[in-house]
Amino acid sequence: MLNFRLVALFSSSLCLSAALAFASPGFAQDRPTKGESTVEVSDEGREIYEQICQSCHMADAKGGGVPGAMFPALAGNARLSDKDYGSIILLKGRGGMPWFTDMLTRPQIAAVLNYVRGHFNDYHDTVTVADLDRITTANPPVPDCNCGH
Amino acid sequence: MFDQFNAPTRRDLLSMIGKVGGGAAMYQAMTVLGHAAESQFTGPPQLSGARPGASVLVLGAGLAGMLAAYELTKAGYKVKILELQDRAGGRNMTIRGGDTVTELGSVQKVNFAPGNYLNPGPWRIPHHHRTVLHYCKALGVELEPFFQLNQNTLIHRKDAFGGKPQHLRDMSIDYKGHVSELLGKALNAGALDKEVTAEDKAKLLEAMRSWGVLDKNMKFTKSDKVADQRGYERAPGGGVNGAPIPNDVSSLPDMLSSKVWDLMGFYSEYVMQGSMFQAKGGMDMIGKAFQARVGKMIRFNTRISKIAQDDKGVTATWVDAKTGAAGETKADWMVCTIPATILGQIDMQVSDTKKAAIKALPYGNSVKIGLEMKRRFWETDYAIYGGHSFTDQAIGLISYPNSKFFSEGPAVLLGAYPFGVGAYMLAGMTPEKRIETALKQGAVFHPAEYRAEYLSGASLAWSRMPWILGCCATWSEESRAAHYQDLVSMDGRIVLAGEHCSYYGCWQEGAMLSSLDAISRLHTKAMSA
Numbered sequence: 001m002l003n004f005r006l007v008a009l010f011s012s013s014l015c016l017s018a019a020l021a022f023a024s025p026g027f028a029q030d031r032p033t034k035g036e037s038t039v040e041v042s043d044e045g046r047e048i049y050e051q052i053c054q055s056c057h058m059a060d061a062k063g064g065g066v067p068g069a070m071f072p073a074l075a076g077n078a079r080l081s082d083k084d085y086g087s088i089i090l091l092k093g094r095g096g097m098p099w100f101t102d103m104l105t106r107p108q109i110a111a112v113l114n115y116v117r118g119h120f121n122d123y124h125d126t127v128t129v130a131d132l133d134r135i136t137t138a139n140p141p142v143p144d145c146n147c148g149h
Numbered sequence: 150m151f152d153q154f155n156a157p158t159r160r161d162l163l164s165m166i167g168k169v170g171g172g173a174a175m176y177q178a179m180t181v182l183g184h185a186a187e188s189q190f191t192g193p194p195q196l197s198g199a200r201p202g203a204s205v206l207v208l209g210a211g212l213a214g215m216l217a218a219y220e221l222t223k224a225g226y227k228v229k230i231l232e233l234q235d236r237a238g239g240r241n242m243t244i245r246g247g248d249t250v251t252e253l254g255s256v257q258k259v260n261f262a263p264g265n266y267l268n269p270g271p272w273r274i275p276h277h278h279r280t281v282l283h284y285c286k287a288l289g290v291e292l293e294p295f296f297q298l299n300q301n302t303l304i305h306r307k308d309a310f311g312g313k314p315q316h317l318r319d320m321s322i323d324y325k326g327h328v329s330e331l332l333g334k335a336l337n338a339g340a341l342d343k344e345v346t347a348e349d350k351a352k353l354l355e356a357m358r359s360w361g362v363l364d365k366n367m368k369f370t371k372s373d374k375v376a377d378q379r380g381y382e383r384a385p386g387g388g389v390n391g392a393p394i395p396n397d398v399s400s401l402p403d404m405l406s407s408k409v410w411d412l413m414g415f416y417s418e419y420v421m422q423g424s425m426f427q428a429k430g431g432m433d434m435i436g437k438a439f440q441a442r443v444g445k446m447i448r449f450n451t452r453i454s455k456i457a458q459d460d461k462g463v464t465a466t467w468v469d470a471k472t473g474a475a476g477e478t479k480a481d482w483m484v485c486t487i488p489a490t491i492l493g494q495i496d497m498q499v500s501d502t503k504k505a506a507i508k509a510l511p512y513g514n515s516v517k518i519g520l521e522m523k524r525r526f527w528e529t530d531y532a533i534y535g536g537h538s539f540t541d542q543a544i545g546l547i548s549y550p551n552s553k554f555f556s557e558g559p560a561v562l563l564g565a566y567p568f569g570v571g572a573y574m575l576a577g578m579t580p581e582k583r584i585e586t587a588l589k590q591g592a593v594f595h596p597a598e599y600r601a602e603y604l605s606g607a608s609l610a611w612s613r614m615p616w617i618l619g620c621c622a623t624w625s626e627e628s629r630a631a632h633y634q635d636l637v638s639m640d641g642r643i644v645l646a647g648e649h650c651s652y653y654g655c656w657q658e659g660a661m662l663s664s665l666d667a668i669s670r671l672h673t674k675a676m677s678a
Binding site: 038039041050051053054055056058059064065066067068069070071093094095096097098099101106 | 233253254306307308448452453454489490491493494495508510511513514515541542543567569570571572573574575576577610613615616617619622
């Protein structure tokens, strides 16, 4: 846990989640500062949703845009009945969505998944940090997008 | 060729090499001679002699797309551009009074005074971004200085100096002073005797004394000499009270709490060094200049639903976003500049490896907020002319305008420019809440004036832009290794271009270099087909 937190702090420093890229000599990106971000994300599921997720998936979790150019809805999303589904995407990213392992701790990832699955859907089996560790070890492929849902 | 009694000048040589070997040879020669290693730009592409009637369909009227259209037309191709928005320029845009910002979930009417603006996307051009600078000059886009580094700007850290902002100048000078004193101590204690020779030790001690402005005991303390760098309690003047009084230096722990090295590192980065420029009147002057050349080729409000190709040509199937009318546009070749966030959702006939590359490219997020103030209090009350004041709050920084110094009347500050967590937080807020947050957080720098002088504000969250759903592509070393070449490769009759297809991600230079590379390969293939 301690190790993970150190990694998370270090790599959340810049633009989303690309800490490795910044070590690359060819990398260049217009960004405001090199500084390590000290903007704190909440540990509470609803607040994490409001601070991070709703910037794309919208406050009502119904997604946004039109078919062909949209953020998928998280509310009423049948794919989330599988509790590993959202976990894999948060751990590994998919399409235009980045992985969030650089920005959120594992307890934060579990908390926000439980909020999304319980509040915007009716799935109440709990995602735990142990689940996230299991997925990391198994390293399953990223599931297909259900962006049209 | 040369006067045999006079050695050729470097310029003569380069000119000759350029004539004989073309731009690539000249670039190589310039590199050998110690010039031009800062850019891969070798001048506009020398494409010519397109086959009669050959056509290219360009998807996207951002800088990459319009540059492709501009150069391909000069080479003799018939070009058509399809654009989703009702405007050209892509992320090259400027928001002014009277404009409307339409995001997913909100619409803002912008109330800035005439002449004031916010560049929500690109806003600064480094001196070595030769492609952008070349086309600005060629197309008559007037550039003016962008004040990147200003030592009189401020640093705010919640946990430093009780939250009181400090001047970048003071922290930088205290940093080198304290580090010099410590290194001097280590050297004098013999701690580095195994690392450096006696001769280098003497040089280093002299360097620390001079660079760190240390006193005769090798201490960094308040003194007239330090004040000559750091500033004064009472500045030098004339007459009876002309003598300056030095100000206090900060303690080592206080200086460390400012984390000033972050900013010193930031300003040391290659892409963040001066000189820098901005387009006079707004960055969208570049997009407008291209549009003046290729605007007639653009079909606006055109949403691509399918991209297909066969051995005869390419077909883009589309729907008119305003009328709902459906259509198809065909051509021999295609340059596709649609961002990966959108392209990954379009049915596209390319190889599985290219599809995988498109879908393995997440986009970063960013937000910019413009705050119009009644007067330039940062100039009149703080002597800050351009530059950035950084904070560790969600807004990331505020930045001061780079033009119309000393003028009366309202001016627009950049009130927020975060990536990462701060950007997500601001993007998820309503536009009103963003402004409120920007006013509250930015007020740490100018507490007496910030709210009192506020007139109006506008914001743009890139994740909420329906035509891109993000700011720009985020590569990692792993994803570059796995997918970059697949993304940029020519796939049958289709080639992709844009900042995401470059190693200058998130910069206009990357979009334009990518475009020039893409059309050069397209032309070679078209000529050999």
